[in-house]
Amino acid sequence: MQKVVEMKGITKVFPGVKANDDVNFELLKGEIHVLLGENGAGKTTLMNILYGLYQPDAGEIYVNGQKVNIKSPGDAIKLGIGMVHQHFMLVHNFTVAENIVLGSEPKKGIKIDMQKAIKDTQELADRYGFKIDPNAVIEDITVGQQQKVEILKALYRGADILILDEPTAVLTPQEIEELGVILKNLVKEGKSIILITHKLKEVMAMSDRVTIVRRGKVIDTVYTKDTNIDELAEMMVGRKVNLVVQKDEAKPGKVVLKVENISALDHRKLPALKGVNLEVRAGEIVGIAGVDGNGQTELIEVITGLRKPTEGRVYINDKDVTGKTPKDIIEAGVGHIPEDRHKRGLVLKYSLYENAVLGSHYKLPFAKGIMMNYNKIKEYARKLIDEFDVRTPNEEVFASALSGGNQQKFIAAREINKDPELIIAAQPTRGIDVGAIEYIHKRLVEERDKGRAILLVSLELDEILALSDRIAVIYDGQIVDILDAKSATEHELGILMAGGTLKKQA
């Protein structure tokens, strides 16, 4: 088959990191080719080079057999390359059609020919089997549909080669399936597709071939039908990984966290929580499943005192902590692994030892009166580093010097070592390597077995299913259902996450 893209010997160096090291990659006409690798492996960098966002330090690119020099996304578009980024780039108060033609609008004199734009959009959508209304406004449609708009935008510009960067990160299981169908349709029409992902299940379901990238180097390119999940995981991480979390039956004890009828506003002052009820008992992991932006962030902020609820009460060990300060709530026995480690979890320009006592910096033995005892603090930081195997030269470096996985392990170490009764783990494994994920999962289960109550919030359904004892599904600011993790299926969760209901067997 014909090679539509060939990248030879691509090397790209960022200050301190070799993001791509002599990478060879090829895309055949009409195939779906996955670039698989952990966060920071260099897959997005490679694609940004192909799309003209970065210039390679060495190497050559051939498109349709011609050697090309792609200096900007404009050049890439001219060559028929389109890219859909992880973070969508749409104008929110424009309609679908307006967004699709933006930048290459059909004109009638000096005016935009909106009729033609709408007609073109509709034709394009029909041709590839997209169900979408050209006149809908972006902010009113779901994330899944926004993604379709992004894909249509690339097709409208004449893309024959589509690059999709982590396209499934924001989708429900049903939407992921739908995306799979769309991609198959595109391939049938002669398009070639590159998918960037770190999710193994989707690789198996969607792709024809896989190129595995690890630490900036290509490990191998294999046919999907000749491989399996375990083999891919091993190539991606570089060692055997245990993808199944080992855990025994939970032995739930007393209620540690009780959330009663909580309502709250988000940062735009719009209702984000609409009467949430939830209980977490000692010795169990309760997972909150849901599509991003359905109130997860606000719920955690209310429980941890970072946001004031407009209604309802929060109890920790039967003590009413509603509207208390974060300090009071930490003292009430809550450890919190925040969803955004750079925003909340760490002061990046503080040394590790200073970060080690964030939240307990005023307490003995770290401080006596107002004087801090830095010897004790450093000793404690070294203990955290040892215990959680945080890879760092020493405890004096800035937190920003660590990789995401090590930062996350450090935060987990700090929060678990506060000896809390309730651990709130919000997306505890987002954007970190498989090794760190394995470790954090293991620790969370261990802490559960020690009798701590754990509230897990994650956008990764696999993580929720693997760790939770009970699963609460959040949709539009409400807990729509609570399922037993043993019997819950991905399909059921997907329906609930999209706002549907399960027919209860009578």
Place this chain on the structure above:
Amino acid sequence: MANKNTTSSKLRAALNTLIFPLISIVIAMFIAVFFVMWAEGENFFTATITLFQAIWEGSFGTSFSIIETLVFVTPLLFTGLANAVAFKTGLFNIGVEGQFIMGIFAAAAVGLIPGIPAVIHVPLVLISGMLIGALWAAIPGFLKAKVGTNEVINTIMMNFIAMFFVNYMIMGPLNEPGKATTPIIQNSAKLWRFLGEANRVNAGLFIGLLLVVLVYILLWKTTIGYELRAVGLNPHAAEYGGISIKKNIVLAMAISGAIAGLGGAVHVAGIQYQAIQLFGFTGFGFDGIAVALLGKSHPVGVLLSAILFGALNSSSLNLQLANIPKDIVYLIQAIIIIFVAADYIYKWIGEKRKKEAMING
């Protein structure tokens, strides 16, 4: 091995922070030389020699000039430290000038009270300056914490209120008849001039040096400093760690203002012995911003840059004697500030680009 690494990396980090201020000073001097060439019609080498000779003799050349330099350094220590504390908490206290003026007023007023022994009177004068400065700065701090108003705007307005209020007091209730000043303060309220009455350098210098140490301890050895710096570096993480952002904004402003007010009080008790009607701002507070920026908001850096700025200021008279316009001093200071500011902007952009690179993986 590991230890050696950390010391060498620490050294490198220290060098990295020093290199930019040093380069900017050198470039500023270099540009100043060109202006001297232009003004004097001399060639490069003679102009360099003329300029450096004039600055050196005016600041450190004679024992008298050294003493005068120290007189100029003293208030800059206070205002520089005051700005540094605010910067470390992520605040821009342009009101140091006004807090300094309020300190002048408090000291000039409290210093007039007769019949108090010096051991009580001097501390009383200094504490009154600190308190009024703290209050003056806490008001915009409180407004920022409570209703989110910008402290930059409010402190600028507070500067004008301070200046006109103090002028009213000097020309009104506290006026020395026939003069545009307050009466001379009691002898018991004056700071010790340790080189004799004729030399204006006084114990205030030691208070300033002590403060350098105290601010260092405050910022890096106490829970207060831990919280202030955390709020300055990442308020979201601070809040998550149970640190009250609002409390620390008010506290940082109050500490900053107390230091500025103390500087004003020292200026009265050590140098002026009275408050003199202001026809404009004293400039010490604004120079303090530059001192703190050049000193990277580190107390030791503030000390060094206060010495530099003090020396330049005190040499301006000598420059005029050498037929060089004294504005050349402001020129040098301005160029240094531009470079330091450019460094901050450069780093800010660098961080932003790094963040983008991280997002793009």
